[in-house]
Amino acid sequence: MEPIHVVVTGAAGQIAYSLLYMIARGEVFGKDQPLVLHLLDIPPMMGVLEGVVMELADCALPLLNKVIATADPEVAFKNVSAAFLVGAMPRKEGMERKDLLSANVKIFKAQGQALDKFALKDVKVLVVGNPANTNALVCSHYAPSIPRENFTAMTRLDQNRATAQLAHKLDVSIGDVSNVIIWGNHSSTQFPDPNHAVVNIDNKSKKLSEILSDDSYLKSIFVETVQKRGAAVISARKMSSAMSAAKAACDHMHDWWHGTANGRFVSMGVISDGSYGAPKDVVFSFPVEIVGKQWKIVQNLAINDFTKSKLEATGNELLEEKTEAMAVCDAD
Numbered sequence: 001m002e003p004i005h006v007v008v009t010g011a012a013g014q015i016a017y018s019l020l021y022m023i024a025r026g027e028v029f030g031k032d033q034p035l036v037l038h039l040l041d042i043p044p045m046m047g048v049l050e051g052v053v054m055e056l057a058d059c060a061l062p063l064l065n066k067v068i069a070t071a072d073p074e075v076a077f078k079n080v081s082a083a084f085l086v087g088a089m090p091r092k093e094g095m096e097r098k099d100l101l102s103a104n105v106k107i108f109k110a111q112g113q114a115l116d117k118f119a120l121k122d123v124k125v126l127v128v129g130n131p132a133n134t135n136a137l138v139c140s141h142y143a144p145s146i147p148r149e150n151f152t153a154m155t156r157l158d159q160n161r162a163t164a165q166l167a168h169k170l171d172v173s174i175g176d177v178s179n180v181i182i183w184g185n186h187s188s189t190q191f192p193d194p195n196h197a198v199v200n201i202d203n204k205s206k207k208l209s210e211i212l213s214d215d216s217y218l219k220s221i222f223v224e225t226v227q228k229r230g231a232a233v234i235s236a237r238k239m240s241s242a243m244s245a246a247k248a249a250c251d252h253m254h255d256w257w258h259g260t261a262n263g264r265f266v267s268m269g270v271i272s273d274g275s276y277g278a279p280k281d282v283v284f285s286f287p288v289e290i291v292g293k294q295w296k297i298v299q300n301l302a303i304n305d306f307t308k309s310k311l312e313a314t315g316n317e318l319l320e321e322k323t324e325a326m327a328v329c330d331a332d
Helices: 012-023 043-058 073-077 097-118 130-139 154-169 215-226 227-239 244-258 305-331
Strands: 004-010 035-040 064-070 081-087 124-127 151-152 180-181 191-192 200-201 204-207 264-269 283-291 294-297
Touching: 004 012, 004 073, 012 035, 012 043, 012 081, 012 130, 012 244, 035 043, 035 073, 035 130, 043 064, 064 073, 073 097, 081 097, 081 244, 097 130, 097 305, 130 151, 130 264, 130 283, 130 305, 151 283, 151 305, 154 180, 154 191, 154 215, 154 244, 154 264, 180 283, 180 305, 191 215, 191 305, 215 227, 244 264, 264 294, 283 305
Parallel strands: 004 035, 004 081, 035 064, 081 124, 124 151
Antiparallel strands: 151 264, 180 191, 200 204, 264 283, 283 294
């Protein structure tokens, strides 16, 4: 089988340190799919990146044909079939959101242009670096020859967090809970929606509402725990949630590559067509089903007034981010 080329940006960073091993082991693209890994980072990180390359060699991974470490976007994005855009400007103390957006617009403009020139036209692009939704929108904007549907933002970490919280509450295994939805932005306005969750108990699939009728928990503690989980990890660990973010990136790309099981859906930040009243032309997290590497928004799910209010709030935030980001684009 011919190897596929996969790029990871921010490759000397914490998330990539876990992510690269998972990809190279075959957990994303398949246990029989050879790979060429392209590792991109900024020039000051090349020494650290060389250490990462050494470790990948020392793992002796059979699927890993070659590793290319570079600070040159042309080399990094040449002929890639999949892109994990992990590198982004982190938010620093005292930094306003517009400052963060401004810094990231420059990064994702350059990466969008590089994808447009050098990547395969059916490349699957996952943006992990925050603000992920708007970074994905900017990246797509500067890669007009690649379909907008090929740019996605990661909300799978939020989905995984929400699923884990419900499994813990119900005292079941993680694999017994499915179809938890994350709506909107990967930010504190996201809405983790348990209303369509399915739980497998005694080999029978049941709606969550049949098992857990604790509305006050589902509308308060559950939502707040998922929304603030990243901050809680930083508070405890003094570092961001790198291992779980890497796992979520693998889950996202694996399902995009291989498809979702019948009756199952997953959450992805995708270009909005206005479904469920979400604003159009922003990258908004929806429940999607995937067949043949093509995602499709799950339609006709019942949405209550509480959910509608949450979707409106997160949609408004995304519109604000889009306005700020595009103003930076136009000023460039």
